[in-house]
Amino acid sequence: MTQPAIDIQAVHKSFRHNEVLRGMSLHVERGHTFAFLGRNGAGKTTTIQMLLGLLNRDEGSIRVLGLDPEKEPLALRAQVGYLAEDQTMYGWMKCGDILRFLAPFYPTWDHELALKYAKDFEVPLGQKIKHLSKGQNVRLGLVMALAHRPELVILDDPALGLDPIMRKQFNRDLITHLQGEGRTFFYSSHLLYEVEPVADVVAILKEGQIVRQAATEELRRDVKQIFLPREAVTALGKDASLLDTRPDGDEVAVTVEGAEEAIESLRRKGVEHRVVDLNLDEIFEAYVTGKVEGQETSAEEVVLTP
Amino acid sequence: MNNRTQQKPMRSVWQSLLWKEWHEHKWKLVGLIALVLMLAVMLWRGEPVLLSVAVTTTLFCYSILAGLFLGMHTAAGENEHGTMQFLQTLPVPMRKPAGVKLFVSWVTVVVPVLIVVGLAHAYLSWHQFTPAILANMADWPRRIGMFSTWGFEDWPFGVGLSGVLCVSSLLLWMAATGVNRSDEIRAGAAGFLTMAVVWFGLAMLGYWAEKWDLPGRDYGIVVVAAAPGGLATAHHYMEGWGSALPFFISAVVGHAGLLAWYLLHFGRKTVRPARTLGKRVKATKSDWLAPPRRSQLTAIVWKQVHETGPLALVAATAVLVMASLAFWLNKENSIQNSFTEILAGITFFVGFLVTVVIGQGVFLEDLKPKIGIFWRSRPVNTTLWFFVKFFTGLTVLVVTFGALLLLAYVFDTGRPYFATDHLSMQIAFTVLVFLLIYTLSMASYCLGRQPIIAVVAALGILFCGSYAFGFVFGRFDFDGYVGFVAMIVAQIAATVVAWLAVRNNWGWHK
Numbered sequence: 104m105t106q107p108a109i110d111i112q113a114v115h116k117s118f119r120h121n122e123v124l125r126g127m128s129l130h131v132e133r134g135h136t137f138a139f140l141g142r143n144g145a146g147k148t149t150t151i152q153m154l155l156g157l158l159n160r161d162e163g164s165i166r167v168l169g170l171d172p173e174k175e176p177l178a179l180r181a182q183v184g185y186l187a188e189d190q191t192m193y194g195w196m197k198c199g200d201i202l203r204f205l206a207p208f209y210p211t212w213d214h215e216l217a218l219k220y221a222k223d224f225e226v227p228l229g230q231k232i233k234h235l236s237k238g239q240n241v242r243l244g245l246v247m248a249l250a251h252r253p254e255l256v257i258l259d260d261p262a263l264g265l266d267p268i269m270r271k272q273f274n275r276d277l278i279t280h281l282q283g284e285g286r287t288f289f290y291s292s293h294l295l296y297e298v299e300p301v302a303d304v305v306a307i308l309k310e311g312q313i314v315r316q317a318a319t320e321e322l323r324r325d326v327k328q329i330f331l332p333r334e335a336v337t338a339l340g341k342d343a344s345l346l347d348t349r350p351d352g353d354e355v356a357v358t359v360e361g362a363e364e365a366i367e368s369l370r371r372k373g374v375e376h377r378v379v380d381l382n383l384d385e386i387f388e389a390y391v392t393g394k395v396e397g398q399e400t401s402a403e404e405v406v407l408t409p
Numbered sequence: 410m411n412n413r414t415q416q417k418p419m420r421s422v423w424q425s426l427l428w429k430e431w432h433e434h435k436w437k438l439v440g441l442i443a444l445v446l447m448l449a450v451m452l453w454r455g456e457p458v459l460l461s462v463a464v465t466t467t468l469f470c471y472s473i474l475a476g477l478f479l480g481m482h483t484a485a486g487e488n489e490h491g492t493m494q495f496l497q498t499l500p501v502p503m504r505k506p507a508g509v510k511l512f513v514s515w516v517t518v519v520v521p522v523l524i525v526v527g528l529a530h531a532y533l534s535w536h537q538f539t540p541a542i543l544a545n546m547a548d549w550p551r552r553i554g555m556f557s558t559w560g561f562e563d564w565p566f567g568v569g570l571s572g573v574l575c576v577s578s579l580l581l582w583m584a585a586t587g588v589n590r591s592d593e594i595r596a597g598a599a600g601f602l603t604m605a606v607v608w609f610g611l612a613m614l615g616y617w618a619e620k621w622d623l624p625g626r627d628y629g630i631v632v633v634a635a636a637p638g639g640l641a642t643a644h645h646y647m648e649g650w651g652s653a654l655p656f657f658i659s660a661v662v663g664h665a666g667l668l669a670w671y672l673l674h675f676g677r678k679t680v681r682p683a684r685t686l687g688k689r690v691k692a693t694k695s696d697w698l699a700p701p702r703r704s705q706l707t708a709i710v711w712k713q714v715h716e717t718g719p720l721a722l723v724a725a726t727a728v729l730v731m732a733s734l735a736f737w738l739n740k741e742n743s744i745q746n747s748f749t750e751i752l753a754g755i756t757f758f759v760g761f762l763v764t765v766v767i768g769q770g771v772f773l774e775d776l777k778p779k780i781g782i783f784w785r786s787r788p789v790n791t792t793l794w795f796f797v798k799f800f801t802g803l804t805v806l807v808v809t810f811g812a813l814l815l816l817a818y819v820f821d822t823g824r825p826y827f828a829t830d831h832l833s834m835q836i837a838f839t840v841l842v843f844l845l846i847y848t849l850s851m852a853s854y855c856l857g858r859q860p861i862i863a864v865v866a867a868l869g870i871l872f873c874g875s876y877a878f879g880f881v882f883g884r885f886d887f888d889g890y891v892g893f894v895a896m897i898v899a900q901i902a903a904t905v906v907a908w909l910a911v912r913n914n915w916g917w918h919k
Contacts, residue, residue, distance in 0.1 A: 152782075157786060177790060178788075180786065187783065189779070191777075191780055193712075193774065199697075199698050202701070203698070204702060207701060207704050217698065218698045228697065
């Protein structure tokens with residue numbers, strides 16, 4: 104049986120008294136583009152650094168491509184391509200120099216492929232890195248992350264700081280060159296519209312735990328906003344998990360997980376309602392900043408004051 | 410509301426800037442005090458007659474090191490830490506943060522001098538030595554020719570005044586000539602070269618003025634007070650003059666010019682960060698990619714030679730220029746006319762400073778947080794990375810300065826100095842000392858991650874270690890096998906500490 108690309112089980116990580124990860128579990132199948140979403144400071148970069156063996160976990164287990172990053176970091180890194188957020192490289196080297204420099208560290212480095220990607224991504228090989236623009240810097244980072252044909256590519260907010268056109272171009276490059284090759288992508292971001300077009304699976308990290316992991320389409324089907332009379336919230340049924348409630352005139356706008364069951368329950372009880380589809384941005388927002396009055400998450404326990 | 414939100418804001422821009430600078434300098438001050446006291450105690454050894462030698466030598470060495478290294482920080486510390494752009498966005502003229510930074514740096518380098526002077530004064534007052542002993546002590550600084558006592562009866566104050574003048578001048582020279590460099594090491598290199606050029610320029614001018622009997626040559630000497638070292642180095646020439654006023658004026662005008670230069674230039678130039686949007690790529694766009702490096706070893710060696718080589722080359726060139734000039738200026742002097750001795754002397758002096766800087770530079774870039782993530786996230790064997798860089802940096806150093814010494818040897822093979830049996834011992838000893846300085850400097854940077862603190866720590870460990878050796882073995886010279894073994898043990902210990910720090914990413918200021 105093929106091992107998953109990434110398997111994280113009940114991982115805890117603290118920095119002194121600040122507990123960043125609180126029993127986080129995550130599973131990434133091979134060949135998927137996995138969007139790892141969370142607000143700034145949610146623990147995304149900490150998780151990625153543990154995946155690469157740059158940080159040690161306090162508890163739990165991590166396997167990446169079947170390897171333990173703490174025990175076999177070099178073997179693992181040889182199979183992983185990594186692009187850090189705001190990646191800084193040796194400014195005095197030229198783009199061509201750094202590709203030549205990195206080559207011997209990767210047994211599977213393909214110099215022809217590096218040149219091809221450099222041309223495709225319009226990386227100026229004769230230019231010093233310190234003179235590159237942000238967009239060129241990210242594209243050079245992408246060439247370095249891909250030229251050894253890694254099984255797993257980890258992108259940590261790679262498009263951070265790029266303008267919208269650059270970000271679109273970056274994602275287009277990703278889709279054009281990479282997704283067809285059957286690689287696994289672990290794409291960390293807090294910009295949802297950035298990952299929405301490319302992600303197969305989404306995981307949302309909040310306060311050190313994964314609050315939801317699902318296929319992108321499943322997530323869109325499962326999480327919806329429902330407008331209904333205030334007194335009818337309990338009619339959503341006990342299986343509906345509320346993510347966010349917001350008064351809207353005489354009605355209330357409720358964002359629910361388990362939307363199909365909730366809507367069926369409202370129909371059965373004859374409650375008038377409207378359903379609104381949400382995009383990934385809104386779903387993410389509901390999970391990480393959603394508030395339910397009284398902090399109850401089951402519809403039956405909610406009492407909304409007029 | 411928690412305590413943090415209840416804290417009152419700073420009352421003024423000056424208070425805010427002073428608070429910031431104090432936080433950035435407080436540990437440097439502690440380090441410098443510890444360093445100066447260690448050096449003084451080591452030289453003094455509790456012998457009353459050695460007190461004035463210890464205080465004068467300590468303050469002389471301290472003034473040069475502290476002035477240069479704090480000057481580097483004052484010139485380029487903000488660029489080094491990437492905080493200059495933040496400062497530039499503050500709605501205050503840049504001369505304010507520049508002035509406060511220079512002022513706090515000045516206080517930081519002067520306070521240790523005052524502490525040494527105060528302790529020496531207290532010791533003299535406590536013991537009530539006879540006038541003959543006191544007179545002998547007061548005469549020592551003049552005899553060793555480092556600092557003047559300025560005619561003070563209470564000689565510690567006189568020597569202290571020299572120390573304050575010297576360290577203040579060097580701090581200002583370094584800050585002004587290294588201002589706006591992208592990091593502290595580059596600021597140090599620029600400042601040091603400028604000062605060397607100024608001194609040799611003055612020496613040449615003096616030589617020509619004397620040789621061709623130029624008019625006004627006797628008055629030109631007052632310019633020395635404006636040179637690096639200021640009045641502290643001009644005191645030799647002041648004795649032959651009736652009035653010290655021209656020297657004071659020269660010193661004030663020269664150093665005021667440097668101060669103005671520093672204040673007007675600090676932060677006025679945008680130092681390119683790692684990435685800029687400025688340059689067009691068209692001109693250098695290339696479709697050609699050279700073959701990859703053959704192995705990890707050659708890749709790391711190539712990188713390290715690029716990082717260490719230029720500084721070593723500049724230092725070697727400077728040594729050759731300085732030695733040639735010094736030889737030329739002294740060729741009619743019957744005592745100091747040996748090119749070998751001049752070249753060897755300058756090589757050792759410059760070599761010491763360059764060794765400290767190169768030792769720090771080996772991991773200067775690699776241990777910056779973002780660069781660290783870049784190479785550590787690759788399949789890099791940290792142990793290989795460390796030792797290849799360590800030995801490559803060392804090789805560059807040995808080849809550069811070894812070539813200079815070899816040159817001296819070629820020029821002067823017939824001299825008895827090179828024929829003594831003691832030579833191999835001297836060479837081995839010198840190589841070991843430089844190797845130890847290189848490794849200590851590197852290990853201190855790997856742990857401290859801050860160049861100035863690392864320099865202070867490296868020298869502190871060196872002095873403290875020497876003192877501990879003297880205390881244990883009852884001798885302070887390292888000649889003989891016990892000394893060699895002690896240095897080798899220290900070398901191995903420093904290497905292991907540096908290796909562990911790099912491998913495990915240990916370090917303060919990460």
